[in-house]
Amino acid sequence: MSNALKYILLFVASSSIILNLLLCIKLFSSDVGNNQNKDQSWSRSAAQEAELAASMDCSGHGRAYLDGIIIDGKPVCECNLCYSGPDCSNFSPDCPADANDGDPYYLEEFWKKHAASSAVMVSGWHRMSYSYSFSDQYCQISEELEKHIRKVHEVVGNAITDGKYIICGAGATQLLNAAVHALSSNNPSIFPTRVVATAPYYKVYQTQTEYFESNRYRFEGEASACMNGSDTTTNIIEFVTSPSNPEGQFKRPVLSGPNVKTIYDRAYYWPNFTPIPGPADEDLSIFTISKLTGHAGSRFGWALVKDKEVYERMTEYLNENTVGISKDTQLRMLKILKVVLEDGSKEMFGFAHRIMKNRWERLRDVLAHSDRFSLQQTPAQYCTFTHGVREPTPAYAWLKCEKEEDENCSDVLRSANIIGRKGDLFNADNHYVRLSLIRTEDDFDNLINRLHKMVNTKPRVLDKEKDHARPSASVAIERQSIRFGDVYHAYRSEVISQ
Amino acid sequence: MSNALKYILLFVASSSIILNLLLCIKLFSSDVGNNQNKDQSWSRSAAQEAELAASMDCSGHGRAYLDGIIIDGKPVCECNLCYSGPDCSNFSPDCPADANDGDPYYLEEFWKKHAASSAVMVSGWHRMSYSYSFSDQYCQISEELEKHIRKVHEVVGNAITDGKYIICGAGATQLLNAAVHALSSNNPSIFPTRVVATAPYYKVYQTQTEYFESNRYRFEGEASACMNGSDTTTNIIEFVTSPSNPEGQFKRPVLSGPNVKTIYDRAYYWPNFTPIPGPADEDLSIFTISKLTGHAGSRFGWALVKDKEVYERMTEYLNENTVGISKDTQLRMLKILKVVLEDGSKEMFGFAHRIMKNRWERLRDVLAHSDRFSLQQTPAQYCTFTHGVREPTPAYAWLKCEKEEDENCSDVLRSANIIGRKGDLFNADNHYVRLSLIRTEDDFDNLINRLHKMVNTKPRVLDKEKDHARPSASVAIERQSIRFGDVYHAYRSEVISQ
The missing domain is CATH 2.10.25.30 (EGF-like, alliinase)
Incomplete structure (x- = not known):
C-alpha cells in the first residue's frame, strides 16, 4: 500500500515535472512571439483603429x-x-441608377482583397518638409515613387519613359492646366495661344482653360476650325484623349506644324480599358492614378515630358499653385504601385479587365434586342501586354438614342430613372449620353436592371466564349452629327469629376 | 526513510502541480494577449515596415x-x-548655416514623442471616391476634419468659426490664389482688380498673382499707393499677414471702403509664435497646418469664409484646379489635429512655445553685445490662451544690418557662411535679412554658432526669469526706409516655400 502510494506519487511528480517542462517551452515560445509583437510598439493603436473600421x-x-x-x-x-x-x-x-460621373469604385474589391500588401502606416513625423531633399527645396517627387512609375509603364508597355522627365500633380486635372500654361506663348500680347480639342471631348479642357482666364491662352473649341487657316504663327495647343473620353477609341491629333503643341491625355491607356498596341512616345503625356488603380480620392497624376524647358515651366506652375503635392499621398501611391507591380502586374490588370469585360457583356446583352439604342464600336486589337487580340472594355458607354425624335437622349434615360451625362457636355449631339461603367457594382446592377426594364427584354444567359469574339453591338459614332459650341458655360458644375 | 521519501515525493508532486497551475494561468493570459494581436491581421506588415524605418x-x-x-x-x-x-x-x-526657408522641422521631435497617438494606418481602399458623399460629388472635406478644425480654433481662441464656411486647399498657397480669384471682379474688361500688400510682405502674394496672369486681377505692389486715390470703383484686394511674415507683428489693413476686400493670411496666428489677444473674426482668413503643426509636406491649409458666394467661388476654383485635395492627407490631418487637441491643447503649444522661446533667447543672447545687428521689436501682450502676458516668439528673425555701408545684409551674413533671405524678397530694404528660426535644431545650432563667431562675443549664461521680462533687443523696424517695387520677378524661385 505504502509502495503503491509511493509509485503513484512518483508518477504524479514526474508527469507534473514533464508537464512543467512542456508548459515552460510553450510559454517561452509564446514570449518570443510576444517580443515580435512588441516590435509593433507605437504603431499598434493606429493599426487597431484601422482594423476596427x-x-x-x-x-x-x-x-x-x-x-x-x-x-x-x-x-x-x-x-x-x-x-x-x-x-x-x-x-x-x-x-435612380446613377451612371453620371467616373467615380472608380469598380476596383474597391481588389484593394480589399489585397489589404495586407496595400496598407500603409504613416508616422506622425513622416516627411514634414516642403521638399524630398534637404539640399534642393524643389525636389517634389520621391525617388522611389518616380522609379515605380517608370517601372509600371515598362511592365505594361504603354509608354516610353526613358529620356523623359516626370512631374506629379493633384490628379490629371492640375497637370492639364499646368501643361497649357507651360506650352502657351510667353508673349501673349499679340495673340494668345489657341487651345482646341475634337468633340466629343472631356469638358474640363474647356471649363478649366476658360476658368483660369489667362492672358496667355484662350479656349477656342474645335481643332478642325484651325485646320485650314493660313495662320501658322499663332501657337495652338491641341488636347488629344487617347483612348478617348467618352468613346474609348484611339485618337490622333488633327493638327500639326511648328506652331502646334499636343497634350496627350492618357488617363485611359491601361489594360483595364483597352488593348495596348504599343508604347506611347509623346512630347507630353498625362496619366492619373484615378483610372489606373481607382484611387480618385488621392488626387494623384503624373506627366511624362520630353522637353526640359517645358518640364521646368510645369514645375514652376506646380510650385506657384500648390508647392508640389502632398507627401502623404505620394507615400500611399508608392505602396499602391508596388501592389500593381506584383506578379508581373497580371493580377490587378486581370481583375480590372475581368470586371470591365463582364460589365460590357451585361450591357451589350441588355441592349442586344433594342433598336432604340446603340453603343460605340471599339474594334479588337493585338495587345502587347496580354500577348493576344482583345476587345477594348472602355470606362464609359457612349450610348446613342437612334430615333430622330429622341433628341435629348439624357431625358429618355431619366424617364427610366437612369442618370447619364448628356452629349452636349462633351460638345456633342444630345442624341448621345455617356454612361459610366466604373462605379460600384451596386450602381452597375441598378443601371442594368433599369435598362432591362426600359428595353423590355429578358437578359439571355451569356455564352462567354461567343460573346468574347462578338463585335460590339451597333452603329459607329456619327462624327458629322456632332454640334459644336452651343453649350459653353452650361452645366460646368456637372462635369468636373471625370 | 520510506516515509521521508514519501513526503519528499508528496512535496515535489504538490509543488509541481502548483507550478503547473501557475504556468497554465500565465500561458492562458498570454494567449489572450496573442488573440488581441490577432485583431491586427492585414495591418501587421504595414505596421512592421513603418516601425523598421x-x-x-x-x-x-x-x-x-x-x-x-x-x-x-x-x-x-x-x-x-x-x-x-x-x-x-x-x-x-x-x-553653411541655412536659415533661408521656413521648413518647420522644429516640431519633428514632438511628433516622434507622440508616435502612438499621431500614427495613422491607411487601408488600400480608403476613400477612393472624388467625394466624401455618395450623394454630393463636391463634398470635398470630411465632416470629422471640419469639426476638428473648428474645435482647434475654439480651444485656442484665435478665430471665430461660427457662421463661417470652411474650405480646404493644398496649403495656404492654393487658397491665396483661390481667394484672389473669388474676390476679384466678375467683369474685368474695364479695370482688373488691383491686388496689393504692405512691405515687408510674403513675396508669393506677388509672384503667384503675377504668375497666373488672369484677366481679372493684377498685382500692383504697395497698398499705400491706393490710399489717396479718388478711384473708389476699381476693386482692390489687400493681403494682410498677421502676425506678419517676416516681422511677426500684428498688422491691420491700410485700405478700407466698399471696393476693398481683405485677405487675412493667418498662418502664424498660433501660440507657437504669438500671444493670442483674441479671436479673429474676418470675412476671409487663411490658415495652414505647416505652421501650426509643422506638416508642410502634407500641403494642407484651410480658409474661414463668411460670405456664401465667396465660399462657392473658392470651391469652384478648387474644383477646376485640383478637384479638391487629397483624402489621404485629410485622414492624416484629422489624426494630427486630434493630438493637437489632447490635454486642452496645452501639450503641443507648450512644446512649440518652449522651443521658440529658447531659440529667441539664444538668438538675442548672441546678438546682445553687437551694435552691428538688430532684431525686430515684438511687444509682450496678454494671451487669452495661456492666460498671461507673454512675448511673441516669431517664426522668423527680421535682422537688420545697422551700418549704413552694409547695404546688402544678406552678403554680410553669407561672408560668415549664413544663408538668410534678403530684404528685397519681401519688397524691403536690403539692410534687412529674414532668418528662419523654425528649421531643425541642427540648423539653428549652426546658425547660432556662426552668428556667435561673427559678432565675436561669448554667449552669457541665460537668466531665464530676467530674459522673459526683458524687452526684445534693438531697434524698431524703420518702415520709412523700405524700398518698393524694384525686385519684382527677381529670385522668384527662391521664395515659394514660406
Missing part, C-alpha cells in the same frame, strides 16, 4: 472609414447609393 | 522614411544639412 459589417453595400462619423466608439457604414440603414442593407427600389 | 539609428541628425531609398532591405537615413554618413554622424564644419 475595416471590420464593420456593411452588408457588402457600403464600408466604414477611419475618418467617418463615430457612433458608440465605432465608425458608421457609408452606404452605396440606393442603400441605407446602419448596415446598408435597406435597398430603395425607386432610387 | 522608425527604428533606424541616424544619430539624432536625421531620420529614415518609409518611402526612402532601400539598401539591404532597410531604408537609409536622410541626414540633416551638414551631416552625412550612413548614420548621419559626420558633421561638415565648413557647411
